[in-house]
Every structure is written in structure tokens, then in C-alpha cells.
Amino acid sequence: MATFSIMVCASHYANQSNQSALRFAQAVIAESHAINGIFFYQEAVTTANRYNHPPSDEPNITQAWQTLAQEHQVPLLLCITAAEKRGIIGPDTHPQASMNIADGFQVTGMAEFASLAIEADRVIQFK
Amino acid sequence: MKKIGIIHQTSAFNTSHGKEALDLAMVMSAFEQDITVLFIGDGVFQVMRGQNPEAIQAKDYLSTIQALPFYEVEKLFVCEHSLHSRHLNTEQLIDDVTSKTQEEISELMTQFDEIYSF
Numbered sequence: 001m002a003t004f005s006i007m008v009c010a011s012h013y014a015n016q017s018n019q020s021a022l023r024f025a026q027a028v029i030a031e032s033h034a035i036n037g038i039f040f041y042q043e044a045v046t047t048a049n050r051y052n053h054p055p056s057d058e059p060n061i062t063q064a065w066q067t068l069a070q071e072h073q074v075p076l077l078l079c080i081t082a083a084e085k086r087g088i089i090g091p092d093t094h095p096q097a098s099m100n101i102a103d104g105f106q107v108t109g110m111a112e113f114a115s116l117a118i119e120a121d122r123v124i125q126f127k
Numbered sequence: 128m129k130k131i132g133i134i135h136q137t138s139a140f141n142t143s144h145g146k147e148a149l150d151l152a153m154v155m156s157a158f159e160q161d162i163t164v165l166f167i168g169d170g171v172f173q174v175m176r177g178q179n180p181e182a183i184q185a186k187d188y189l190s191t192i193q194a195l196p197f198y199e200v201e202k203l204f205v206c207e208h209s210l211h212s213r214h215l216n217t218e219q220l221i222d223d224v225t226s227k228t229q230e231e232i233s234e235l236m237t238q239f240d241e242i243y244s245f
Contacts, residue, residue, distance in 0.1 A: 042143065082147065115158065
């Protein structure tokens with residue numbers, strides 16, 4: 001059994017690789033490996049916008065990540081610097097009124113990712 | 128300690144990749160990892176000297192790239208082939224950047240525990 005850290009850099013909608021990261025994470029879990037964290041960096045922080053609202057006949061990637069996190073206790077972590085630059089606001093950064101982070105996602109720092117990546121056996125980046 | 132390769136593949140300022148790759152390098156260096164930063168393809172434009180980001184109201188993170196050796200990130204390598212194919216040479220680059228052949232870079236790639244590309 002190996003422990004994976006996954007870094008997602010691609011936008012939730014404009015890039016297929018965000019979806020590929022999700023499918024990879026599902027495969028890792030199905031093969032009984034562990035994931036110590038999914039880190040959303042660069043454009044991928046938009047995945048955590050709770051107002052993402054695709055038409056009903058298109059996949060809802062935000063919801064799919066939330067389901068993965070719920071079912072398998074995988075932490076969904078956002079880079080705070082990348083998130084703030086792109087208007088994704090968590091509970092600790094701005095007044096609650098402007099908070100738009102979706103449930104199940106946490107705002108953390110790059111340092112959190114670095115420590116996860118250092119512990120992991122494998123780090124995979126989806127850009 | 129892990130051997131970490133951070134690869135720049137895009138030119139400066141057109142996208143945020145250069146800045147965000149640099150942010151990752153800085154944090155990894157704070158964790159005392161063994162970091163190599165590579166400039167390949169259009170990434171070589173990140174290390175050209177004499178750029179003036181203020182002229183386009185951009186943040187000057189290039190000076191931080193230049194300061195990487197002070198953060199103990201001393202392995203800054205540029206791809207010689209990428210330079211030549213863009214009619215550039217090492218004299219046009221900032222200090223502390225060393226050029227490597229494609230073969231040397233291929234060899235380096237096999238040594239990293241983790242590779243991040245931007």
C-alpha cells in the first residue's frame with residue numbers, strides 16, 4: 001500500500017484534468033492505497049466555489065469531489081494564497097457573509113501541502 | 128529529504144505559472160528539501176535579465192527568482208537547447224543560472240523523487 005498526495009492545478013470546468021484527478025483518486029482508493037490530501041492550487045481553487053452550478057446534464061465536479069471526501073475521508077485542501085487571488089473565501093479569511101467555499105473543502109497553506117508531499121510515497125500533479 | 132524538481136515551461140507574465148511555481152519552490156525550500164529549478168522551453172524567458180515588469184503593471188517576482196540562492200535553492204538550470212532554439216545565450220540570463228544539455232536534464236529527471244511542472 002502506498003500513500004499518495006495529489007496536486008490539482010487545472011480549472012474545474014475548463015480543463016479535463018481536474019476530472020482526471022478525481023478519477024485517479026477514485027482508482028487509488030479502489031486499489032486500497034491511501035490519499036493523505038488533495039491540494040487544489042492555481043486555477044483548481046475554483047473547484048471549491050459553492051456557487052458552481054452546471055446544467056443538470058453536465059457533470060458536477062464540485063459535488064463529485066465532496067462525495068469522494070465524504071465517503072473516504074480524503075481532505076480537500078485549498079491553497080489560501082491561490083484561493084484569495086481568485087475570490088474563493090473561507091471562514092477564516094473574510095467575514096462569513098462573503099464566504100463562498102463549498103462544504104468539505106478547507107483553506108490551508110502551501111506549507112500544509114509541502115508537509116503532506118514530503119510524507120507521501122507518491123505525489124501526482126494534474127495540470 | 129526529498130529531491131524535488133520544479134520545472135518552468137512558460138514565459139514570464141503571460142500566465143501566473145511562473146509566480147506560482149516560484150511560491151511552491153520557496154515553501155519547499157522552507158522545509159529544507161533538495162530543490163532543483165529547471166527552465167525549459169519558453170520557461171527560459173523567466174530568467175532573462177533586464178525585464179521590466181512594472182511597465183506592464185506586473186509584480187516583479189523575477190527578482191525573487193534571482194534571490195533563490197539566498198534561500199538555499201542553488202540549483203537553477205536552464206535548457207541549452209531551448210535557449211539556442213530561441214536565439215538566446217547564457218549572457219542574456221540572470222546570474223546564478225547554469226545551462227545544461229538535454230542529456231544532462233534527462234539524467235537529472237531520473238533522480239527526482241517529485242516533479243512539479245508549470
